[in-house]
Amino acid sequence: MFVDETAKSPMPINSMPGCFRYPLANLVDEVRKTLELGIKAVLLFGVPSYKDEMGSSAFAENGIVQRAVRVLKREFSDDLVVMTDVCMCQYTTHGHCGIVKDGRVDNDSTLEVLKKIAISHAQAGADFVAPSSMMDGQVRAIREALDDAGFKDVGIMAYSAKFASCFYGPFREAADSRPRFGDRKSYQMGYGRQLEALREMELDVMEGADIIMVKPALAYLDIICIAKSKFDVPIAAYNVSGEYSMVKAAAQLGWIDERSAVVEILTAIKRAGADLIITYHAREAVSWLSQL
Numbered sequence: 001m002f003v004d005e006t007a008k009s010p011m012p013i014n015s016m017p018g019c020f021r022y023p024l025a026n027l028v029d030e031v032r033k034t035l036e037l038g039i040k041a042v043l044l045f046g047v048p049s050y051k052d053e054m055g056s057s058a059f060a061e062n063g064i065v066q067r068a069v070r071v072l073k074r075e076f077s078d079d080l081v082v083m084t085d086v087c088m089c090q091y092t093t094h095g096h097c098g099i100v101k102d103g104r105v106d107n108d109s110t111l112e113v114l115k116k117i118a119i120s121h122a123q124a125g126a127d128f129v130a131p132s133s134m135m136d137g138q139v140r141a142i143r144e145a146l147d148d149a150g151f152k153d154v155g156i157m158a159y160s161a162k163f164a165s166c167f168y169g170p171f172r173e174a175a176d177s178r179p180r181f182g183d184r185k186s187y188q189m190g191y192g193r194q195l196e197a198l199r200e201m202e203l204d205v206m207e208g209a210d211i212i213m214v215k216p217a218l219a220y221l222d223i224i225c226i227a228k229s230k231f232d233v234p235i236a237a238y239n240v241s242g243e244y245s246m247v248k249a250a251a252q253l254g255w256i257d258e259r260s261a262v263v264e265i266l267t268a269i270k271r272a273g274a275d276l277i278i279t280y281h282a283r284e285a286v287s288w289l290s291q292l
């Protein structure tokens with residue numbers, strides 16, 4: 001779910017029909033509806049009112065995600081698992097997922113910022129933090145920082161095998177997080193690479209990830225399948241924005257039956273080995289799946 005610091009009412013996301021950027025004031029009601037359907041976890045993305053070079057609003061005590069987590073945990077306590085995306089791209093003026101030095105994203109100085117973001121989310125009450133910037137060593141850095149700050153029980157869902165994908169396009173419109181120069185290929189993986197994905201996942205498990213993620217999902221079922229056979233931590237699959245929007249667009253044109261397509265896609269992701277599926281179709285899918 002997207003929570004937008006400046007929105008006054010739910011803002012429809014053009015490229016993701018049926019999805020909204022919610023003001024904080026609407027979030028509790030939206031999450032309550034979701035919980036009532038039986039969906040017990042939510043992954044939060046912030047859309048801040050202020051950006052700078054360092055992404056400082058990402059770790060502000062009163063940042064939009066920090067406020068959202070506090071409100072949700074106060075309302076739902078342990079009935080709801082709150083997961084937060086830990087990244088910088090929505091919060092930086094340049095739109096990259098890290099600190100930019102001399103026109104390049106600098107891995108190690110970014111780790112310092114990611115630690116601050118993760119701690120600020122944990123302080124607000126997040127159950128899981130989900131580092132998504134694909135910096136090397138981010139899981140270890142965050143694990144150590146959380147432990148040192150007394151948050152041993154806060155879990156890490158690592159975006160481990162995250163590919164440089166065109167399927168993130170609609171999300172970047174939704175979250176206003178597109179890179180203003182260059183691309184993300186120096187930190188996200190080339191989509192032709194299977195071995196590198198395995199290495200990234202192995203490293204994240206060794207560094208202390210509680211859940212590892214493959215992203216996107218549909219074009220990466222092989223990666224999910226191998227991950228499931230190799231690692232004994234839960235495997236999450238992120239059915240990303242572009243995968244959602246393709247189905248929505250074809251359905252709106254009458255070219256595909258949405259319900260059948262969604263159920264078939266989610267079944268395939270599950271069949272490949274996903275233990276958790278993150279999807280924008282979640283609410284609709286719950287009722288469709290329960291009627292099977």
Ligand code: PBG
Nearest residue numbers: 087089132167168171240241242
């Ligand atoms: C932040 C982030 C992105 C997504 C999730 N976290 C965007 C990106 O890497 O550009 C994409 C999710 C989606 O497309 O649904 N780095």
